[in-house]
Amino acid sequence: MADPKAAGMTRRERYEADQRRRSLTVAATSTVLVIAAIVILVPLAPGWEKVQRSFFNGAVLADTFPKLLDAFLINVMIFAWCAPAIAVLGLLIALARDAKSPALFPLRIFGAAFTDIFRGVPVILTVYLIGFGIPGLGLPRPWNSPYIWGSLALILTYAAYVAEIFRSGIDSVHHSQRSAALSLGLSERQMMRDVVLPQAVRNVVPSQMNMLIALQKDVSLLSFIGPVEIFRQAGVFKSLLANFTPYVGAAIIFLIVTIPATRYADYLMARQMRERR
Amino acid sequence: MAKTISLAALAVALTTTTAMAAGHCAAGKTLEDGKFTIATGNPAYYPWVLDDAPESGQGFEAAVAYAVAAEMGFAEEDVVWVRSSFDEAIQPGAKNFDVNMQQYSITPERDQVVDFSAPYYTAPMAVLVGPGATETEPTMAALKSLKWGAVGTTTAVPKLTETIQPDSDPLLYGDNADVNAALGANQIDAALFDLPTALFLSAVMIEGSKVIGQFPPDENDNPDHFGMLMEDGNPLKECVDDALAALTESGKLAEIEAQWLQDTTGVPLIK
Numbered sequence: 001m002a003d004p005k006a007a008g009m010t011r012r013e014r015y016e017a018d019q020r021r022r023s024l025t026v027a028a029t030s031t032v033l034v035i036a037a038i039v040i041l042v043p044l045a046p047g048w049e050k051v052q053r054s055f056f057n058g059a060v061l062a063d064t065f066p067k068l069l070d071a072f073l074i075n076v077m078i079f080a081w082c083a084p085a086i087a088v089l090g091l092l093i094a095l096a097r098d099a100k101s102p103a104l105f106p107l108r109i110f111g112a113a114f115t116d117i118f119r120g121v122p123v124i125l126t127v128y129l130i131g132f133g134i135p136g137l138g139l140p141r142p143w144n145s146p147y148i149w150g151s152l153a154l155i156l157t158y159a160a161y162v163a164e165i166f167r168s169g170i171d172s173v174h175h176s177q178r179s180a181a182l183s184l185g186l187s188e189r190q191m192m193r194d195v196v197l198p199q200a201v202r203n204v205v206p207s208q209m210n211m212l213i214a215l216q217k218d219v220s221l222l223s224f225i226g227p228v229e230i231f232r233q234a235g236v237f238k239s240l241l242a243n244f245t246p247y248v249g250a251a252i253i254f255l256i257v258t259i260p261a262t263r264y265a266d267y268l269m270a271r272q273m274r275e276r277r
Numbered sequence: 278m279a280k281t282i283s284l285a286a287l288a289v290a291l292t293t294t295t296a297m298a299a300g301h302c303a304a305g306k307t308l309e310d311g312k313f314t315i316a317t318g319n320p321a322y323y324p325w326v327l328d329d330a331p332e333s334g335q336g337f338e339a340a341v342a343y344a345v346a347a348e349m350g351f352a353e354e355d356v357v358w359v360r361s362s363f364d365e366a367i368q369p370g371a372k373n374f375d376v377n378m379q380q381y382s383i384t385p386e387r388d389q390v391v392d393f394s395a396p397y398y399t400a401p402m403a404v405l406v407g408p409g410a411t412e413t414e415p416t417m418a419a420l421k422s423l424k425w426g427a428v429g430t431t432t433a434v435p436k437l438t439e440t441i442q443p444d445s446d447p448l449l450y451g452d453n454a455d456v457n458a459a460l461g462a463n464q465i466d467a468a469l470f471d472l473p474t475a476l477f478l479s480a481v482m483i484e485g486s487k488v489i490g491q492f493p494p495d496e497n498d499n500p501d502h503f504g505m506l507m508e509d510g511n512p513l514k515e516c517v518d519d520a521l522a523a524l525t526e527s528g529k530l531a532e533i534e535a536q537w538l539q540d541t542t543g544v545p546l547i548k
Binding site for chain 2: 047050055139140226228232235236
């Protein structure tokens with residue numbers, strides 16, 4: 001839209017530039033209006049001062065934030081060992097459900113039952129049942145640690161979801177690919193490993209990114225069986241200070257991690273769409 | 278003073294048709310006129326409330342609630358029970374209760390956000406150990422080496438981290454039942470509760486567990502005074518405090534305590 005070129009613009013180009021300018025102005029004005037409405041109107045609500053004191057208390061936030069960050073390291077730790085285990089178990093379950101040989105039928109039943117059960121039961125119930133139930137059988141320390149069994153509960157639940165995503169990825173590889181591979185003399189195993197899986201896994205990477213983000217948040221459910229991760233630490237501060245600001249602090253820490261991860265997943269998804277076109 | 282109160286009460290009695298006894302300071306200050314709405318936990322635990330049924334007046338807090346209500350001029354049938362969580366009690370905005378009784382410890386931080394009545398009970402903290410650790414000596418040195426648990430929303434947490442300072446990080450739970458499960462599963466050796474709760478859990482809930490000691494009620498150490506929680510600036514506070522003061526003076530409060538909370542002097546002090 002530099003001046004020297006303006007003369008050379010066609011009528012259509014001029015019209016389009018005009019349209020662009022207009023929609024930009026409208027978008028900017030409406031955004032400013034909405035933000036102004038929120039900033040001006042919300043504090044006018046009669047309860048705003050109280051809400052601000054209990055949810056957005058600067059002093060409380062400054063006081064508790066460093067300890068919340070410390071507690072978040074426990075989330076990161078649990079996440080770090082759960083994620084690879086989930087990927088492996090999920091893939092194994094997906095392969096079990098894809099087993100074609102009649103002799104392996106029990107494996108298919110097992111895979112189906114596994115996904116049905118662990119996808120159907122709320123995560124927190126699984127965490128409770130496995131986290132308290134199995135150690136209750138009388139395991140010696142440290143084998144009864146809530147970290148071990150709580151993580152197992154997360155791994156089982158998330159593996160069920162991840163397995164279904166892998167399975168959809170495997171199904172998305174056209175059947176002709178399998179036929180072609182077999183006709184080239186590859187074994188069933190080679191066909192799966194070298195032809196189907198590489199395409200299948202690539203197809204589902206964006207969806208799996210979403211599972212990672214969900215897992216990152218659900219790690220907090222382990223707080224119910226003892227580990228003092230960020231959610232429990234925030235709860236302790238909340239009770240002691242009778243103030244909800246520590247929860248807001250925890251939310252901020254989660255967002256710092258999840259927003260970039262979500263954007264990255266979006267980017268992967270968009271790239272995949274472009275490649276498919 | 279008595280004259281002004283009765284005059285005010287007369288005015289109230291003339292202008293409203295409440296079922297409340299005349300001469301009463303709570304008039305017009307409760308959520309619903311003529312009713313006294315009390316919140317308790319969900320579930321409410323023994324020995325504070327028996328069988329999770331506060332309406333029966335059985336259990337220490339239930340009995341205190343009815344005694345306070347009677348002192349304030351409410352008939353038994355005018356007491357309404359609701360349930361609330363800790364979070365509901367401290368959230369900003371209107372409350373669905375006049376007072377909330379569930380062993381709330383009075384702390385200066387909490388007092389900034391809500392109001393507390395005068396304390397109706399002072400609870401020492403006590404150490405409950407699981408079956409595997411019943412031989413632990415009630416000394417600080419021995420306690421440090423235990424694996425600890427506590428309910429994360431209670432004042433047991435600062436007591437644990439500041440006074441006991443255990444060698445390994447404590448595990449924290451959402452409520453008593455979860456701490457029981459962890460003790461039962463041997464994931465923790467010991468848990469910190471107020472003494473009446475600890476005695477109840479060891480006697481009834483967790484087989485083989487034992488209360489090995491209580492912390493001496495040291496004022497500098499901020500012992501747990503239980504107060505009724507009210508919305509910040511609730512005009513009812515004065516009224517409730519007066520009722521509690523009257524009950525303390527008449528010995529009624531001590532009587533209720535003797536009836537519902539067992540003698541706690543048999544538990545050794547922690548050195």
